[in-house]
Amino acid sequence: MTTSPDLATLTGEYTIDPAHTTIGFTARHAMVTNVKGKFLDFSGTLHLDGADPSRSTASLDVTMDSIDTGSPDRDGHLKSSDFFKTDEFPKMTFRSTRAESLGGDDYRITGDLTILGTTKPLTIDLEFNGAAKDPFGNERVGFEGKADIKRSEWGLTWNAALETGGVLVSDKIKLNFDISAIKQG
Numbered sequence: 001m002t003t004s005p006d007l008a009t010l011t012g013e014y015t016i017d018p019a020h021t022t023i024g025f026t027a028r029h030a031m032v033t034n035v036k037g038k039f040l041d042f043s044g045t046l047h048l049d050g051a052d053p054s055r056s057t058a059s060l061d062v063t064m065d066s067i068d069t070g071s072p073d074r075d076g077h078l079k080s081s082d083f084f085k086t087d088e089f090p091k092m093t094f095r096s097t098r099a100e101s102l103g104g105d106d107y108r109i110t111g112d113l114t115i116l117g118t119t120k121p122l123t124i125d126l127e128f129n130g131a132a133k134d135p136f137g138n139e140r141v142g143f144e145g146k147a148d149i150k151r152s153e154w155g156l157t158w159n160a161a162l163e164t165g166g167v168l169v170s171d172k173i174k175l176n177f178d179i180s181a182i183k184q185g
Contacts, residue, residue: 008050010131010141014181016044016060017140022178023062028170035074039092041066046181048141056099058109062092083156089116097121105129107143115154122147124177139183147175 024038044060064086067078079086096111105128113122129142150171 010048010183011050012048013184014046014048014141015184016042016046017180017182018042020180022176023060024176024178026174026176028172035069037067037069037075037078039063039066040068044094044181046141046179053101053107054099056096056107056109058094058096058099058111060094064090064092085116094122109145113149113154116156118154120153122149124175126177141181141183143177143179143181145177145179149173149175 018041022038023042024036026034026036028034039062041063042061044058047057049055064084065079067075067084069075069078078084093114094111096109098110100108102108102125107126107128108123109126110121110123112119124145124147126143126145129144131139131141133139151173152171
C-alpha cells in the first residue's frame with residue numbers, strides 16, 4: 001500500500017503530551033450504568049514511520065495511583081489490594097510489538113499490556129486524527145483509539161454479587177485513548 005507524502009513527512013520520534021491526552025476506561029457498574037475513569041499521570045513515546053507504518057512503535061507507562069473516577073472513595077478502593085495493589089504494582093505498561101495500516105486513517109497496534117505483573121497481548125484500533133503545528137511551534141499528531149479487555153485476564157477478579165443477579169463490576173472494560181504527541185528534534 002502506498003502512503004501519502006504528507007504521512008511520510010511525519011516520520012520521527014514523538015513524546016505523548018499528558019496535558020492534551022486522555023488514557024481512559026469505562027466499566028459497567030451494578031449491571032445498569034457505566035462508570036468512567038482516567039489516569040492523570042503517564043508518559044509515553046511514539047516512533048512513527050510514515051513511509052512504512054509497520055515499523056512504527058509505541059510505549060506507555062501509567063502511574064496507577066493517578067486513577068480518577070470522580071469518587072475519592074472508589075479511587076481508594078481501586079488502588080487497594082482488591083484491585084490494582086498500587087503499593088506493590090505502581091505502574092501499568094504497554095509496549096507495542098506490531099503496527100499495521102488498515103487503510104485510510106485507520107491503524108492497528110498490538111503489544112504487551114502489563115497490569116499487576118501479568119503481561120497479555122492487547123490490540124488497539126486507532127484513527128489518525130491529523131497533524132498540525134501548534135502556536136508554540138510544536139509539530140503534533142493526534143490519534144484516537146479503543147480496545148476492550150477482560151480484567152480477569154490480568155488477575156483483576158474482585159467483585160460482589162447483586163441480590164437481583166449479576167455482579168457489581170463488569171469483567172469487560174472498555175479502554176479509550178485520545179493521544180496528542182509532540183515531535184522531538
